[in-house]
Ligand SMILES: Nc1ncnc2c1ncn2[C@@H]1O[C@H](COP(=O)(O)OP(=O)(O)O)[C@@H](O)[C@H]1O
């Protein structure tokens with residue numbers, strides 16, 4: 001009698017675990033499907049809309065279809081950029097949340113965004129002749145700011161609180177620099193505003209080709225950080241006990257995150273909230289195991305930016321909004337909603 | 348097994364442990380005792396290389412512990428801190444599986460042997476029926492056992508436990524103590540634990556080490572260490588120490604505070 005009872009509870013419990021695995025896989029597949037659907041829709045909609053059939057023809061390279069030029073030369077590279085940048089930013093945020101052991105960490109904490117901004121804005125306003133080098137300068141600026149934050153935070157090891165404090169200080173300093181330049185050169189601010197608010201408009205295959213290799217490398221390294229991210233969730237002492245060099249791990253994960261954010265910012269400018277909201281949503285959907293959470297974050301991040309970019313160019317057509325503004329306007333309130341809702345994962 | 352000598356340990360510039368020697372011999376159970384804030388956790392962190400001493404060395408099997416690769420150390424020694432952090436949705440089995448991490452390269456996945464050892468560790472701590480439950484939904488005693496199971500999955504020769512019983516009721520305290528005792532007897536695991544209950548320390552350990560304000564006070568068999576004088580000097584407590592007929596070991600009964608004596 002009792003033996004039977006024990007058996008039953010045992011089966012129920014492993015069922016629970018199986019159900020969770022099933023759910024995680026379903027979410028993963030669902031995220032892939034969602035990305036595919038939104039990707040196709042993003043090719044269809046714009047100033048001119050096409051049917052899915054026309055899109056397929058264009059992708060097959062069938063000559064004479066009028067969709068071909070627009071889809072292949074404008075919408076496809078834009079979509080690919082949105083996918084890469086969205087995935088990069090989401091992975092970056094998720095990794096930093098493991099580093100800080102805090103679900104509210106954001107790629108901006110490392111100083112990458114403000115560093116990149118200051119460098120890009122300096123070039124655009126002070127040395128406009130060098131504008132072609134904006135992506136390079138932004139990347140270098142982001143890296144330098146990140147190194148600055150981490151050297152300030154280093155004191156016989158690296159501690160999340162010190163990273164946050166150093167990040168806030170450096171961000172304030174560099175943000176001040178950007179504002180100062182904007183005021184001094186307020187007559188030439190137009191292009192700068194577009195960049196500061198993040199926009200994929202006008203980006204072409206050229207940008208895709210630049211970003212693609214770095215993005216692939218960054219994402220692969222990010223996926224290799226899964227185990228370490230999980231162990232860091234057990235706390236410093238437990239991680240050290242298991243033979244993890246915690247400070248090294250924190251720095252490695254942070255650098256990977258900064259790299260992913262840096263290459264993205266350098267290509268399309270500042271796009272906030274993806275790195276914060278997407279890992280949060282993924283956690284609600286699949287739990288805090290990075291083996292599932294990180295890939296789902298990448299997929300959802302890509303999906304969100306594809307949707308946002310499509311909306312940015314269609315909603316107020318023919319006026320095109322910077323996608324960064326759209327993210328802020330919808331991302332902020334949505335994030336507050338998530339926070340209030342709480343759910344399985346409490347902050 | 349572990350030999351630490353002339354340890355000087357501090358946080359920032361505040362020195363909290365000074366001139367402390369600590370020897371752990373294979374096969375014994377040691378209880379490290381002393382008042383709150385006397386430096387017990389600090390000493391345990393240093394001998395388990397979680398923290399660096401300002402001076403002095405820790406030898407593990409004759410080698411400086413900080414020169415050994417931290418992963419190699421993790422195969423020989425496991426330390427459970429006073430407080431554990433568990434993500435809200437890790438199951439017992441998932442937690443225990445992390446104990447195998449030191450035995451794998453970063454590119455390897457769980458082997459058949461890993462799986463077997465995980466199940467073995469779960470069996471040793473009698474968590475079979477709770478293996479698929481979330482850690483955060485377990486009682487304090489069960490949670491403590493889950494973490495001990497994770498430590499066991501490392502297959503350590505030495506287990507260091509910082510206050511493994513502090514937040515548990517008496518039944519769960521005894522459960523943990525009996526588990527520790529069995530691991531020592533049946534598997535030959537050397538155990539060092541910080542305990543607050545002196546009667547339990549006497550009952551379950553072979554040797555007591557007493558620390559007060561970061562300094563070594565006394566060590567020896569329970570009979571030699573648990574005395575009225577020690578209790579007065581270290582804890583400021585007047586107490587009666589008698590030999591208990593049932594277990595043949597000293598037990599103490601506090602009578603009152605000893606301030607001003
Ligand atoms: N992280 C820390 N930073 C600064 N001081 C600390 C830290 N941890 C412990 N201490 C100090 O070190 C002393 C010893 O602490 P601890 O080893 O935790 O004592 P015990 O475990 O015996 O209660 C205490 O005075 C405590 O305030």
Ligand SMILES: [Mg+2]
Nearest residue numbers: 387388389429
């Ligand atoms: Mg302590």
